[in-house]
Amino acid sequence: MDQKFLFVDGVQIGKTARKQIRRHVMNGKNAGKKVHRRSRLDLIRPTPYYQKQKASGQCEHQIIEQEHQHEHSSKEQRLACPIMNHRSLGNPFLTLSYPVETTSYTINVFNEFFSHVVNRFYPCRLGVSPDDAKYWWLRFILSDEAAYHVIIAVAEACNQFLNGGGDNSPTALYHRQRTLTLVAERLAGKDALSDSTLGVIVMMIVQEQMRKVVPEAHIHYEGLRRLIELRGGLDQLEHSPTLLLKICKMDNLYAWQYGRPMAYFRDRMPYARAMLEAEGFSFDRTVAESAIHHHNLSPYLYEILLDVTNVSILFNKIPPKTRLNYLTFAELVHSICYRLSRFQPLHEPSSLSDLEDVYHIGLMMFMITLFMQFDHSQRVLKCDAVISRLRSILYRDLAELDNDLVLWILFLGGIWITDGPDDLWLHWKIKKMTLSMGIDSWAEIYSVISAFPWIRNLHNTPGIALWESVYESCQVC
Numbered sequence: 489m490d491q492k493f494l495f496v497d498g499v500q501i502g503k504t505a506r507k508q509i510r511r512h513v514m515n516g517k518n519a520g521k522k523v524h525r526r527s528r529l530d531l532i533r534p535t536p537y538y539q540k541q542k543a544s545g546q547c548e549h550q551i552i553e554q555e556h557q558h559e560h561s562s563k564e565q566r567l568a569c570p571i572m573n574h575r576s577l578g579n580p581f582l583t584l585s586y587p588v589e590t591t592s593y594t595i596n597v598f599n600e601f602f603s604h605v606v607n608r609f610y611p612c613r614l615g616v617s618p619d620d621a622k623y624w625w626l627r628f629i630l631s632d633e634a635a636y637h638v639i640i641a642v643a644e645a646c647n648q649f650l651n652g653g654g655d656n657s658p659t660a661l662y663h664r665q666r667t668l669t670l671v672a673e674r675l676a677g678k679d680a681l682s683d684s685t686l687g688v689i690v691m692m693i694v695q696e697q698m699r700k701v702v703p704e705a706h707i708h709y710e711g712l713r714r715l716i717e718l719r720g721g722l723d724q725l726e727h728s729p730t731l732l733l734k735i736c737k738m739d740n741l742y743a744w745q746y747g748r749p750m751a752y753f754r755d756r757m758p759y760a761r762a763m764l765e766a767e768g769f770s771f772d773r774t775v776a777e778s779a780i781h782h783h784n785l786s787p788y789l790y791e792i793l794l795d796v797t798n799v800s801i802l803f804n805k806i807p808p809k810t811r812l813n814y815l816t817f818a819e820l821v822h823s824i825c826y827r828l829s830r831f832q833p834l835h836e837p838s839s840l841s842d843l844e845d846v847y848h849i850g851l852m853m854f855m856i857t858l859f860m861q862f863d864h865s866q867r868v869l870k871c872d873a874v875i876s877r878l879r880s881i882l883y884r885d886l887a888e889l890d891n892d893l894v895l896w897i898l899f900l901g902g903i904w905i906t907d908g909p910d911d912l913w914l915h916w917k918i919k920k921m922t923l924s925m926g927i928d929s930w931a932e933i934y935s936v937i938s939a940f941p942w943i944r945n946l947h948n949t950p951g952i953a954l955w956e957s958v959y960e961s962c963q964v965c
Contacts, residue, residue: 590630593659594640598626601643611858613945614803615810616817624730632684634670637663638691645698667692681719683728686712690734697869709742713751722752733818737859740825744856747834747873753826757795760820763813764802771798781890781939782843789844792827796851799824799858800941821859828852834873842881842889849878850897854941857903875905882917895921895933896940902958903950915958930955 602622610618629635644660674685689712696705725732742748761771776797832840832848856871878901886894898918905911930952
């Protein structure tokens, strides 16, 4: 048979034929190759922080430090995550593919949880942006089935706690049961000690606290402590500071609420100072020392007082539109709280002088009001162990102490416990103290207590409300 040569005429062909030729050529060129497509989660507009983490596999703290090296020192900080505070997750979100199934119902749950519930637990009014934490949780719950179910159960519990309904719905019961089943399976497998397992258990503790089911919360908390111990301690979670700091928060809350010994200790104060200075905020020791009234304190307590005074100065001078990184803020708060608990644990009888006891409980109340919200009717934990210690100190004869100092802790304590069953005795103590000092107006009171750690934007409004309540309830002394 004679060989015939066939030639392709690329000039006289039409548009359709040309398209088929290109497709055929490209199929041959890509034969045997694996196409690497981006994760659907990354289609949500990423920040440089998470983009670099994906590319390099570095831990979060390394990425944060590199970001700070490249940022200018302007105090107008950009938000770390653009998707939560200003936008809701809408229908386009449903067009993306995730390891877990998303529906219109779950999108509404996420929006409710992130936009209304989570913001209640962060001091956003001070410019602390929780977007890093929100973004971490969003990635977590969309890539982990157990986390997906527990976040819906938590949201339903929050709905019941905040609005008076939803916790006992069939949907809530289903997701709670599904979470327990998945966690039990995970604890029996190779992922028992994984970060995702620890994160799910943290959320389970939050859920039980929201439901006011304390025994179950204790069981989950003890399980969490055991898992972290098997991991080798808290230091093994340095690669995931968001999760690590949530565990630290849980540790501090348990000490404040139940008077339990601290399970861990974490002091990253030098790191937090360095991060703040890199963002253009200074911790001036000389300025803080000039604002302190009592220098005859234990050196350890005095150093804590210096740091808290600097925190107060920082938030009183911070520009209105400034945004602070949540991780830096959390490191700052937990470093101070852990040191306060180490200096005088709440589960042990106090061995301090009256002066040190007053400063210790006053600084602890300051940190609680800084890190938790004031909505008295919708407060998850009331920090009973701290209030018990405050009451025992205020029942003493403090006549030898500076009246200004005592008035300061009376107002910090009153801000936290007002509108509760314990407020009346405190109202009478405040009224008695102001009468002995010869002051009867908020302006005079503010001039006294603002000489100690006090944040105007945070404490003034509840402080004024407390004084008005005292004035009304104690007309005759």
